[in-house]
Amino acid sequence: MNYNVDEKGYYGEFGGAYIPEMLYPNVEELRQQYLQITAEESFQKEFRQLLKDYVGRPTPLYFAKRLSEKYNTKIYLKREDLCHTGAHKVNNTIGQILLAKRLGKTRIIAETGAGQHGVATATVCALMGLECIVYMGEIDIKRQAPNVARMKMLGAKVIPAISGSKTLKDATNEAIRDWINNPIDTHYIIGSVVGPHPYPDMVARFQSVISEEVKKQLLEKENRENPDYVVACVGGGSNAAGIYYHYLNNPKVGIIAVEAAGKGIDSGESAATSKLGRMGIIHGSKTLLMQTPDGQITEPYSISAGLDYPGVGPMHAHLYTSGRGEFISITDDDAMKAGMELSQLEGIIPAIESSHALAIFKERRFKKEDIIVLNLSGRGDKDLNTYINYFKL
Amino acid sequence: MNRLQKTLQLDKKLLSIYFTAGYPNLNDTVSIIQELEKNGVDFIEIGLPFSDPLADGPTIQASSTQALKNGMTTALLFDQLKDIRKTVQIPLIIMGYFNPILQYGVEKFCKRCQEIGIDALILPDLPLEEYKTLYKATFEKYNLSNIFLITPQTSTERIKVIDSNSSAFIYMVSSASTTGSQNGFSGKQTDYFKRIAKLKLKNPQIIGFGISNHETFQTAISNAKGAIIGSAFIKIIIKEGIAGISSFIKSIRNF
Numbered sequence: 299m300n301y302n303v304d305e306k307g308y309y310g311e312f313g314g315a316y317i318p319e320m321l322y323p324n325v326e327e328l329r330q331q332y333l334q335i336t337a338e339e340s341f342q343k344e345f346r347q348l349l350k351d352y353v354g355r356p357t358p359l360y361f362a363k364r365l366s367e368k369y370n371t372k373i374y375l376k377r378e379d380l381c382h383t384g385a386h387k388v389n390n391t392i393g394q395i396l397l398a399k400r401l402g403k404t405r406i407i408a409e410t411g412a413g414q415h416g417v418a419t420a421t422v423c424a425l426m427g428l429e430c431i432v433y434m435g436e437i438d439i440k441r442q443a444p445n446v447a448r449m450k451m452l453g454a455k456v457i458p459a460i461s462g463s464k465t466l467k468d469a470t471n472e473a474i475r476d477w478i479n480n481p482i483d484t485h486y487i488i489g490s491v492v493g494p495h496p497y498p499d500m501v502a503r504f505q506s507v508i509s510e511e512v513k514k515q516l517l518e519k520e521n522r523e524n525p526d527y528v529v530a531c532v533g534g535g536s537n538a539a540g541i542y543y544h545y546l547n548n549p550k551v552g553i554i555a556v557e558a559a560g561k562g563i564d565s566g567e568s569a570a571t572s573k574l575g576r577m578g579i580i581h582g583s584k585t586l587l588m589q590t591p592d593g594q595i596t597e598p599y600s601i602s603a604g605l606d607y608p609g610v611g612p613m614h615a616h617l618y619t620s621g622r623g624e625f626i627s628i629t630d631d632d633a634m635k636a637g638m639e640l641s642q643l644e645g646i647i648p649a650i651e652s653s654h655a656l657a658i659f660k661e662r663r664f665k666k667e668d669i670i671v672l673n674l675s676g677r678g679d680k681d682l683n684t685y686i687n688y689f690k691l
Numbered sequence: 692m693n694r695l696q697k698t699l700q701l702d703k704k705l706l707s708i709y710f711t712a713g714y715p716n717l718n719d720t721v722s723i724i725q726e727l728e729k730n731g732v733d734f735i736e737i738g739l740p741f742s743d744p745l746a747d748g749p750t751i752q753a754s755s756t757q758a759l760k761n762g763m764t765t766a767l768l769f770d771q772l773k774d775i776r777k778t779v780q781i782p783l784i785i786m787g788y789f790n791p792i793l794q795y796g797v798e799k800f801c802k803r804c805q806e807i808g809i810d811a812l813i814l815p816d817l818p819l820e821e822y823k824t825l826y827k828a829t830f831e832k833y834n835l836s837n838i839f840l841i842t843p844q845t846s847t848e849r850i851k852v853i854d855s856n857s858s859a860f861i862y863m864v865s866s867a868s869t870t871g872s873q874n875g876f877s878g879k880q881t882d883y884f885k886r887i888a889k890l891k892l893k894n895p896q897i898i899g900f901g902i903s904n905h906e907t908f909q910t911a912i913s914n915a916k917g918a919i920i921g922s923a924f925i926k927i928i929i930k931e932g933i934a935g936i937s938s939f940i941k942s943i944r945n946f
Contacts, residue, residue: 664789
């Protein structure tokens with residue numbers, strides 16, 4: 299089976315471009331040009347150069363010795379937390395800003411939840427001297443004040459989304475409405491592998507540098523390109539898409555996706571889309587979606603602002619329903635404990651999103667000789683307040 | 692031929708009104724439809740509210756949010772409309788986003804529409820390609836016209852494909868915008884109306900988005916078969932209730 303996108307923009311039965319006609323010319327322009335532009339030598343050269351000199355790639359593949367000893371298996375951490383701006387998000391924004399420039403766009407819009415993608419977008423806009431507008435839910439603006447300040451320092455305008463539940467889902471709606479109202483000069487930098495085709499594939503390709511590096515680095519360290527498992531947390535799923543990408547069609551490599559169970563799958567406060575969602579349409583994509591029986595999109599919950607999205611990228615919906623991916627849900631409590639554990643065993647404070655992925659070692663046993671590569675997608679600085687409140691530090 | 696197709700053949704310019712079902716009060720749906728017909732509106736778009744209406748501006752968003760809070764559902768809308776053809780003759784269209792219909796079941800939805808006497812659907816986020824391959828046969832089986840949108844950015848080539856897949860009218864979005872976000876038409880917009888008129892499409896065009904008063908209505912109907920008013924109508928109904936419908940429609944037509 300093929301786990302990449304097909305020529306119609308679908309992953310199995312998921313994906314497509316369920317967009318109003320007002321967005322069609324923009325999305326169609328991207329669809330027709332993204333593969334060609336990103337394959338150009340000059341694009342690749344500039345992209346690679348920036349990833350190296352500006353982002354700080356390749357990020358290390360670090361053998362976590364004490365964590366491995368504790369769980370009696372071999373755990374490598376892909377250190378995306380060491381990227382400039384503190385997470386993998388910037389791999390995608392660098393790629394999209396270069397694409398936007400080649401399409402002649404002068405105005406950049408983005409949505410953000412916790413603010414990581416907003417910061418990564420504001421960063422590349424400052425770098426390229428382009429106007430930047432970030433939509434952020436009014437509630438998230440209050441919760442994530444330091445990232446709002448960062449975006450402002452970087453020259454971005456942060457516009458509160460005051461519709462609906464005033465969080466990520468609504469910020470995305472507002473960004474899409476902005477794009478409808480500004481169809482000529484504006485490029486929309488979506489932050490995850492969500493949205494209408496070609497976004498899920500385009501973002502996955504920009505993030506695929508993660509697994510491209512893992513293959514080389516693992517060859518050096520273990521004399522093999524393929525781990526037994528790749529592990530990542532999944533909200534929309536961009537860091538997961540990045541670390542799965544070069545292993546998608548290799549059945550020898552197990553794919554593990556970790557979702558946020560929030561206060562528990564059945565608590566009514568959860569973001570475990572694979573368990574709680576049904577096929578539906580969100581932000582232009584047919585995918586698994588948390589919704590009422592009547593088809594209204596519901597509000598998810600997780601302690602981690604980067605994981606509380608009511609849908610999931612169509613690639614991941616396909617990995618789940620086809621059985622290719624193993625989906626595990628982790629509660630707030632287990633994630634927080636795993637974050638503390640990594641801090642004290644390895645001296646690395648992870649983002650709470652990544653802490654969800656780290657919590658699987660308590661949930662699931664691996665063989666002693668198994669090699670597991672876990673994507674440490676972000677650093678914990680932005681989450682310090684949440685850690686402080688949770689552990690009464 | 693369904694009611695809508697017949698109405699579109701009348702030798703007159705048409706006025707259509709959009710309203711959100713279940714708003715301002717849950718059970719206003721039927722009274723609003725009856726009042727609109729009584730005041731000479733030619734056809735009606737009944738909005739099925741959705742939690743995340745991407746193509747809509749603040750007015751219709753707020754009405755949708757409130758309608759859902761009031762308890763509006765797809766099943767309830769069908770229940771409210773079950774006897775509508777005993778009192779109302781003009782064409783009725785359901786306008787909504789695709790997800791609630793997908794969850795209800797597309798075939799079941801279309802069947803129910805036919806039983807009740809709905810003539811057409813407008814689903815802005817159902818793409819042309821998916822409609823053609825997956826749903827067109829179902830729509831035709833239940834004698835429902837599917838209405839597509841075009842915008843100033845839609846290419847002539849695509850407009851022709853849309854025309855050949857349409858069976859009632861083409862919904863001409865007046866500008867690149869969400870609903871209710873502009874006042875008045877610019878020269879650029881009237882140029883666009885004229886450009887489309889010159890294409891001599893098989894289906895008549897009805898202009899929507901940005902029509903709020905007599906002046907904009909006149910501009911629209913001098914360039915197309917008719918016009919649709921949504922946000923401006925919702926603003927009236929929130930301010931004046933059903934009692935305000937009559938004077939609003941008169942002010943648009945300027946009788």
